[in-house]
Amino acid sequence: MGEADENPVRSLYVHVPFCARKCVYCAFYSEVAGEGAMERFTEALTRELEQAAPRLRPETVFFGGGTPSILPRAQWQKILGAMDRLGLLGAREWTIECNPATVSEEKARCWRDAGVNRLSLGVQSMDEALLERLGRIHSRDDVFKTFDLLRRMGFANLNLDLMFAIPGQTRSVWRSTLEEALRLGSEHLSSYEVIYEEDTPLFEQLQAGAIDVDEDLACDMYEDLVEAAKAGGFNQYEVSNFARHLGPPPAQILSHACRHNLNYWRGGSFIGLGPGATTYVDGVRTRNIEDTARYCGMVESGAAPIDFREKLSPLGRAGETAAFGLRLTAGWPWTLFQQVSGFDLRTHWKTEIGELAARGWLQADEEGLRLTPLGLRFADAAAREFLRPEA
Ligand code: SF4
Structure with a gap:
């Protein structure tokens, strides 16, 4: 390990590149989880954490993916143990993205005991047929059970991720999803319109003429979202993000706004680890290779797993x-x-x-x-x- 940096980076992102299966709309880098691949990834990530630790003193940590919650507890224990040894615990905000079907009490306990204090649940819809249409592995029942479990475990900052303008979603189905989600009483809500990304099954269906895109309906659904969130006690602080508790002026900081993402939106530095993760420090952007096996191989051989680097001009930045x-x-x-x-x-x-x-x-x-x-x-x-x- 090198000398600690005098001006450390305060924001750490970790990309966990595994999912149970691929959702039809998803263009994020992830692959179907295999036990051996997850073990190898954990070892490689631990080494990358060791390399990065001297430059880091994280105030926000975000484990995204992929589906971070799919990692078995044994792998979590290794990652969290390494972060403890390396002095990377104690972040003010530490988020893990979860699929409601892959959270267990044991895993939640191990996160909580390490200092994880914010969990983001990928709910997307409360309608069984639409969940299936999207290729999600969880049911609406999993959402209720996992939400209750996390509350019982003492997590006081939960986000729900929802999706609208899903093919086949009517306005009344969307409104029911919003209503049910708001009734759960999370501290934060994120909601995105479906995007037709190239190289996804959904894009192919669109190209084949199997989907009618209704822009007016999507606009109405966005309006429903903004209105329902407001009526449910949320403040909108970003295009797709809503949080409870508005602080006093002039700062008006929302106590449950996602601090990690605020750092992105305000142009702050961050270090990203794991396959496909981006780092941005001092106007230089690097990206790790988007291939888990090659990422692991590079880290194992002592090479930086970077496949892209650019330095932005001051005006470009x-x-x-x-x-x-x-x-x-x-x-x-x-x-x-x-x-x-x-x-x-x-x-x-x-x-x-x-x-x-x-x-x-x-x-x-x-x-x-x-x-x-x-x-x-x-x-x-x-x-x-x-x-x-x-x-
Ligand atoms: S769970 Fe998330 S990352 Fe994985 S395929 Fe579905 S949308 Fe993509």
Whole structure:
């Protein structure tokens, strides 16, 4: 292990690349879990953690995937034991993504005892037929059972992930899912529209003409989401994210907003470990190889498992930061953006700001800029206007 870094990175992401089977819409990197592959991955991850530890003092940790909860307890014990030895415990927020069908009391206990304090449940829908349509392995019953189990184990910060505009989903089915999910009383809610990503079975079905995409219905469903979340006591703080408890002005920090993701949206540094994980430190982005066997082989032979590296120009970096932060309902206060990026939005993005404001997507005043409710619906398109790929 090297010397501890004087300016350590505060945010750690770990990609666990295994799932029980592949969901029809999913383009994330993951493979079907095999026992031997999970053991080998755990060993390799432990070595990568050892390499990264001197540069890290994590305040937020996020295990995503894939399905991190699919790892057997024995593998979790090894990973958590290594993090303990390496001084990586004690994060203020530590999230693990879970599939409701792969959480056991033993695993939950081992997470809790190590300091994991936030669990994110991939619910997607409360409708059995749609769960099957999506290729999910869990049932609606698993959602209730796992939610209760986690509460009994003392987890006080739970997120539910939902999905809308699923082919075959009617507005009334979506509203029932929202109602049931809100009734569970989680602290956080994330909800995304189905995306037709290339190389997924869902995309093929779309290409084959087996799916009708109804954009108006998707817009209505998004409105249902925003309204139901508000009525259920949530504050929207990002296009797709809602949390309880709004703190006092001017910061208005939501005590249950996902701090790990806030760091991404505000352009902060992070280290990503595991196959396909991205690291972003000092304007340099690297990505690990998206192949678990090759990732393990590289780590075992002492090589950095990196297959992509780019250094962004200062303006290119600022453009990305602007685009990410625009997703937050708070938008960008002018001074904060200048502190974070070294650039003034009013000078370098004057034309884009004017055009988006004229479209009714964006509001700017003496404090800063933020998307309007209409703009939030088209946040990806609005954000693209701020990118400076040529810079
Ligand atoms: S469980 Fe998550 S990561 Fe795995 S295939 Fe389904 S959507 Fe993708």
